[in-house]
Amino acid sequence: MTDDEILAEFRAADALLQGHFLLSSGRHSEYYLQCARVLMDTARAGRLAAALAAKLPRDLRQAIDVVVSPAMGGVIIGHEMGRALGKPAIFVERPTGTFELRRGFAIDKGAKVLMVEDVVTTGLSSREAMEAVRAAGGEVVAEAALVDRSAGSVDLGVPFFPLVAINFPTYAPGELPPELAGTQAVKPGSRSAAA
Numbered sequence: 001m002t003d004d005e006i007l008a009e010f011r012a013a014d015a016l017l018q019g020h021f022l023l024s025s026g027r028h029s030e031y032y033l034q035c036a037r038v039l040m041d042t043a044r045a046g047r048l049a050a051a052l053a054a055k056l057p058r059d060l061r062q063a064i065d066v067v068v069s070p071a072m073g074g075v076i077i078g079h080e081m082g083r084a085l086g087k088p089a090i091f092v093e094r095p096t097g098t099f100e101l102r103r104g105f106a107i108d109k110g111a112k113v114l115m116v117e118d119v120v121t122t123g124l125s126s127r128e129a130m131e132a133v134r135a136a137g138g139e140v141v142a143e144a145a146l147v148d149r150s151a152g153s154v155d156l157g158v159p160f161f162p163l164v165a166i167n168f169p170t171y172a173p174g175e176l177p178p179e180l181a182g183t184q185a186v187k188p189g190s191r192s193a194a195a
């Protein structure tokens with residue numbers, strides 16, 4: 001799929017939002033990609049996962065033992081990636097603020113893990129999820145995501161395969177541009193404000 005075709009899927013799902021958003025990292029942005037709206041169409045979710053899986057080198061695809069995603073945003077695309085790759089898909093979640101495996105999920109010692117996210121902005125959530133995977137005994141060999149909002153500038157410490165890379169500017173709370181300053185930010189994601 002071309003970048004234009006992928007962004008057309010986001011527009012068709014009314015998932016490219018404009019306003020004032022507080023992101024998971026604490027940064028602010030005028031734009032938000034609501035991947036949950038893209039993935040609510042199961043055929044579209046399957047199509048995008050197949051396109052993302054096709055971006056992974058063949059030897060990497062074969063080496064992966066398990067797909068792990070950070071909840072909530074990573075769960076659906078992680079599950080679809082597991083289906084596309086023919087691998088099991090599990091997730092980490094943070095009911096107390098730190099990612100952990102629950103629900104009877106476990107990772108075999110040394111298992112090769114593909115981390116799958118919906119969106120990567122600063123990479124903070126990805127790095128936190130990778131810590132949980134390593135603590136559980138897994139080896140993170142790569143990450144895949146629907147969208148890299150850092151337009152290639154983020155370093156996750158492992159090879160990173162986004163379906164599309166976009167540069168939507170983000171701002172620290174004290175550095176808001178005039179069009180955002182003085183407007184109330186909406187926080188669509190589920191990371192607790194305290195985490």
Ligand SMILES: O=P(O)(O)OC[C@H]1O[C@H](OP(=O)(O)OP(=O)(O)O)[C@H](O)[C@@H]1O
Pocket residue numbers: 023024025070071072073074117118119120121122123124125126188189190191
């Ligand atoms: O690269 P980052 O700066 O960490 O930003 C991206 C993260 O933000 C969103 O999750 P969020 O924490 O909002 O919660 P959710 O997945 O539960 O919606 C998204 O799903 C990524 O996990």
Ligand SMILES: O=C(O)c1cc(=O)[nH]c(=O)[nH]1
Pocket residue numbers: 022023024025031032033034035073118119120121122149189
């Ligand atoms: O950085 C984020 O929290 C974020 C940005 C975005 O565009 N979409 C999303 O789901 N999360």
Ligand SMILES: [Mg+2]
Pocket residue numbers: 070071072073074125
């Ligand atoms: Mg998330």
